[in-house]
Amino acid sequence: MKVTVLGGGSEIGASCLHIQLGETNILIDAGMRMHGEDQLPMLGMTDELGKPDVILVTHAHADHIGALPVVHALYPDVPIYATPPTADLMQLMMKDSYKILTEQSWLNQTLMPYTEEQMQQMLKQVLVLPANGVLKIGQTTVTAYRAGHIMGAVMFLLENNGERLLVTGDLSFSGGRTIPGAKVAENIQPDVVVMESTYGNRLHADRNMEEKRLAQHVAQTIEDGGFALIPAFALGRAQEVLLVLQDYMEKGLIPTFPIYVDGLVTPVSRIYRNYPHYLKGPVAHRVRTNGDAFLTEGRCIPVDPKERKNVINGQPACIVASSGMLTGGASAWYAKHLVTDKKNAVYLTGYQDEESPGKKLLALAAGEEDTLDIDGESYQVNCQVDKFGLSAHADASEMTRFIETLNPTYTLLVHGDDDARVALGDKIHPRFHPLLTENGETYPFDKRKEGKGVVGKKYKRNHEQERLRSYIGHVLLYKKEADETLKFGLCQNVHPKIATFYCDTPKGKLDKVEANRMMETLGPWGLSIEKFADVANRVLTFSRPYLENVNWDLVPDYTLSLQEIFQRLGIEDEAQQFAVALALQSIPDSHRHVDVEGRVGYKLDQKLRFQLSNLDLPIQAKKMNANHAMDKIRDYFADHPRFLRCGVKENGTENEHMLLSFDFPDSISDKEQKQISRDLMKQTGWNVAFSDSVRHEAFQPLLASLLEKNVAMPSVHIHDATVVTKEAKPENSAHIAEQFKQTTGFTLVFAEDAHAVKGTSGGASGPDDVYTPEVGIEPLENNQAIAVAKQYGEDYGVTIFKTGMKQAAGQPLMELHFISPEVAQRYGEMMQALSNEIGMAVTYAKSPKQNEIIRITNQAIPPEWEQKGNPSVHMDKAEVSVKVGNEPGEEAFAAVSREIEEETGYTLRLK
Template sequence: MKVSVLGGGSEVGASCLHIQIGNTNLLIDAGMRMHGDDLLPALGMLDGLGIPDCILVTHAHADHIGALPIVHSLYPSVPVYATPPTIDLMKVMMKDAFKIMEQRSKATDSLSAYTDDQVNRLLQSLLHFPASGILRIGDVTIKSYRAGHILGAVMFLIEGGGESLLVTGDLSFKAGRTIPGAVVPHDVSPDVVIMESTYGNRVHTDRNTEERRLSEHVAEVISGGGFALIPAFALGRAQEVLLTLQDYMDKGLIPEFPIYVDGLVTPISRIYKSYPHYLKGPVAHRIRRNGDAFLTEGRCKAVEPKERETLLQGKPACIVASSGMLTGGASSWYAERLVSGEKNAIFITGYQDEESPGKKLLDLADGLEQTLELNGTSYEVKCHVGKYGLSAHADANEMNRFIQSLKPTYTLLVHGDDEARSRLGELLDPRFNPVLAENGETYPFEKRASGRGIKGKRYQTSDGNNFLKEKIGNLLLYYSDDGQTMKPAICTGIHLKTNALICQTLKGKPVRLQYSQVAEFVGPWNGAVDELTDAVNEVFNFSRPILEKLDWGKLPEGELSIETIFDVIEPSDIREKLVIVLAMQSLPPEYRRKQDRGQAFYIIDDRMRTNLEKFDLPIEAIKMNPTAAMEKARDLLAQHPRFVRCGVNDLGTETERLTIYFDFPDAVKDSERKQLTDMLKKETGWDVSFSDSVRQDLLQKYISDIFGSDAGTPSIHLHERTVSLPAEKTAGSEQLIARFKETTGFQLRFKGEAEHTSETGKEHIFQVESSGNRMENNEAIAETKRWAEDRGLTIYKVGIKQEVVEVHFISPEIARRHEAELEELSWRIGRPVTYNKNPKQNEIIRITLESLPSDWEPKKNPSILIDRKTVSVKVAELPNEEEKKRISDKIERETGYALEVNR
């Protein structure tokens, strides 16, 4: 017996196997890769192998059938067998695959892999696998067994000349909503099993839980006014999703909402309903009773391309569309239009190829990406992204039990990435000789002298990697690509040939690491991943509270391993262990070294011990990230009567700080500021500063609230911290004045009292006696605009507040340069005039950016510092003083703001 792997060995895609048993040659599947330039299996290998006596198809997914038109054109007289549902599904899948391939060829000026005529010839030649489930070709017998996965999917047991081989295709042992799970042939013990291993490195989450999460999240998005897009594999996954959502609505577990079906999902669903005897009993019953179970009248409607725009202009709904990886088709069209809407969501329910847009979208949800490229255009992602485990593949434990049931002499693992196959290979009993199949390789198996079965080999292990095996099951920290940031992962196995650590992140993403990439092993973990994820997130979000619990003074001087440090400090749980590891990684390089196969040792002396006790080290997450810190500050200060907002200043520099903004900062005493500073430092880890900026709009409103409209329009003098009212002081005002001072920190003055002026020596309200009539509102606004145009003044808005015309300049500083003109305007319109006290920050930033020489290379947008009347910009290299002054003078002339330049 010989097994040749033409494709789909060390990958998910282009599945193709050549089997030789005795004098009979078989070809099983011939699929395509979904990405890259090399789409086809290694069909050139067929020249050196026996011409197939027949071709067998396990199921109708493109990665198993996509190259069949080429194979059929090479061997047009060789029969091609598949189950009846698979043949019907192939007629839809092949036509669509060819259309997409043609579009890609035109876009890339390349040749298609085959022609439309070749597709038609293949489809016309397909033969039904016998209803008995047994086919005899040459001197072998081929039996089919239900494989689960999708409609019509089968395994093939091939027997001949005393040898036997089972090819699983794609497997699913758990019954979904549409089809039963795989049949386990307990009475069969093949010599060789060729088994898929797509999810060989993981255990599936509970299906019911995932279905509930998906249904509830879709309902939440729609009730919030958004569209929920579910990109689904048209064949298999989409039907499961449609039944799930409708079942939850039928049971009243979620509200009713419309479902629209687009792309290949529609014709595939219609094929499903044609084979009720292949489906689960409840679904078959619904089809017989209602005529359909997927596209139901009034709830689930098929959409034509011409209806898509109208759909998105209508009421919120759920859209189930192909393809499942957003690589094209209807789902890609919808995603382009929904991905930037904050109310919308895209929910991923299946396997995502590493190069697919769907995988990039999941990376974005994990914080690894910021934008998504669809059809050559990059989009900012603002919609919600969710992932749900509705896999139609067997998981690692199921495959392990399956092999234990069959007890083969050899197990060839195909259809999986290296990490999945390696992990599964380690999980399987060595007695069954797991082999990680590689593309382009031929695996010969020698028949026993007795003529029954093939000769077996013992599984060999190497003592050289025993120290690595001890790390399996450990939580570890490894260095990311920048060599600075550390990330957590769980070691799940070892690649025996390279001694690499096979790991997966807490999100389930596979990672292969060399020992040198590991910063440190935190310790073994055998609990639930969700529990570990919560612990790790708590530490990486804010490590300081946990650091404060540890007695660093117990550390002895000397060169210590992490195990020794654990023994001394006695951490109580995985969180404290992780914090200790993070603290050790923050020691200066000269206090860290590696020896003995990479094991790390840490040098502790009085200085380092003191630094650890005072947290005077760059320990990761010693303070919250800026967003979390601001959210925490908002929560802590929510009840403070003066709190308005918070922000972060000088981010990324040594002076970065959390800045607190009050409406009336002068009303908050120094003693209270000290208490707030200490509290926020403890709760967020951030140093704190307080802005002196005053909310003038709230100040005016407060005056109106306590004095009423009779008080007139106030004059606010920020530098003197006084407010002047044009009204006369009345009896009993002293109590209001004291209350005003306590609440705002400003001194209140009435008409006739000592005047307080602005820094220019003039009042902010300009009113000149006019011989003309007082203009009404619209006339005054129009005349103000003409006045500005006549004098070449740039104003941004004219408004009227409490009978006073308010002119908006780019900043109050520019306005003060034109106070004489403002007096002239008052005379001209017969009304009092003032200017807006808030700068136009966007305009100041625009003018600043336009004024900066290109070789300054600003690192990001300038920052406006209102209290200092400056605009700050960070550049790669500081300019010379002469050039800096020239640019600063220009910006100051145009905006009233001085330029501050930093690196």
């Protein structure tokens, strides 16, 4: 194991670690220094250290992500992973950082560290960590743990061949008002911990007292007729300040006053509200009930740059603006206009870099200076200045106790000045070998020797309560009452003493769910709550589309957990996972096992796999609600001239179907009926039947339009499918009779031929996709027939992915699964020969093997096309579409297209 500190070792800024674990190279963070000429980490060392296999991002502050565009430009094919909130926040923070860097480069006449295009290209490539927080890179397993610091911040545990390394990133164990603190993962015992040390030489002041001081000082400044400017880090600190001030106002502890919010604070706060399941319970509750907890309407007023002068020319107020160290942005603008007036105040709430204007402002408050330099200009400071301890970093005591809990062999201290690191190194027990790192240094480690652990009385843990708490942030599948349908909920909190979960529903309400009502957990949810609601609503409305192409034969006969079944099926799409979890609840209880820890296992035998493949189980939402289905059916027939209505026909729950009525049902051919049935089953999940009732009154207006005159009501003979009119036969009677027949399915007889009316009959031909054996051939036993089919596939050189047996009209029917129905149609001769040999009808599956088509397409696309993402399969058009960065020439495209079409039957299309 080797850890190389490329930046952020003996400093705060430009955090960047290169880690070699076994054969895997990992880069964690790539931040930037916001001051001085040397802004970047020592990225040139990566050539010697080894190209990274992956880049991991702990959180979205600039000192951890600011240099990522440079890294991405060096290694454009290396994936970058972050949590979903971090990925969203990076979009904002990188663009704002670029704007500030542009202003500084113009002011200092220096070169930009990267281009806007490089930044945009990097942001497009950011990938989201799996919801369970576990990522596999080669032989190395990466596990993410909550770090507290800001929303989405994580620590990374790296494991490879018995070696373990924990990188903390920035830590906070209290988390403040906004988010929960860092998760202390016990019993992992890493060999090496790389830990931040920002506040390694101090203990935090009492948080409640600091919040009270801030609220009272702001209120007093405004009462005295001044403006209170709070420069705050837009990401994390600003949200804390907004909650503190609003809470004190709501409790009546300070007078009500307007809070103007400027800079990046507003869009960051809006991202925070999209992830209530990452927030603390009370804040998440306010987001659910009020729609927001930070930018409360009527109290917190977002400000546009062109409105700033109106703000400072208006009534006294509080202004919360970025950046937190006055290095640029909105807070620097306000400071220029406010610091000269003694009625105003600037209140600092976070860490101030040695070279930042904020640090000099603190020196001014101590009487060491009397002017402030902002953007190259000097300002006389007459306003009040003070600092408040609302740190989002762990202090010395917390970090020392954290190391005691982890019990590592070595502790590397980074992300702190010399005073902080030396002080923290002295506090950490020597048995944990604390090391003060330096930029550019590599620290190699041999495998640790097993220690005996920590001596002392162990805390008695309540495993059941811990188990229940572990579901917070997970998607649960539950029933509120025994006879109710299943529901999805996003667990926000738990009351362990009464074993009750508090879950957000897809409709935005809060459900209290008893633990014994929980049927399954789908694992942690890392995306936004809007995405959860969208996925859950789609599946609970109609689950069939997500289940039709699931290959249940991939699941073995022994008991597996839900997550293991997802892995066996190769399912990563959230909606498909929700649908599979829903489908599994329909299997008999004898095949569903729950252990003492509440974990659920499923044992799917051949019969159950067959039933699941054919959706032949009482799966919730496998067909739409009747009203939704009828709306879909009406839309389907919107342009059909013969359609009248649809309705539910109830012959018991199992035989419930939709009855379709047409004015002339005989005009709908057998082939058209089959197509309609397939389409509506796919769109609604309902079986349909066709009413044989004829709308007699519809014959007269049709006949009148054909004869182009008013006619009397004709005589309708249902059994003979004949309509007799009293009208004389016109010259074009044959043409009119043909049109009448096509429209109604009935034979038209004119008056002079009425005496010759006879019954007519006709038989419908069989479907053109079923191959039937010659008369007299005895059918083989099913297993023998399947073995013959497999041999036919080998002889004809075509892959048959699956052979299924069905019943049609009481006779056996073999269904062959080719890669696509388009390929199947090439082998009609083979299927006919097979039918004659096995003595039973043969058909082919109408659904393609989408994963195989995607795999073949991925293999066929040349690297120089620069494929973006996975191909999309369009079954309705028999097309597979791919997005590429470089459009190929006609000949190259034609060659690849022919290759894909030959193997899959699908046409290639470029997006």
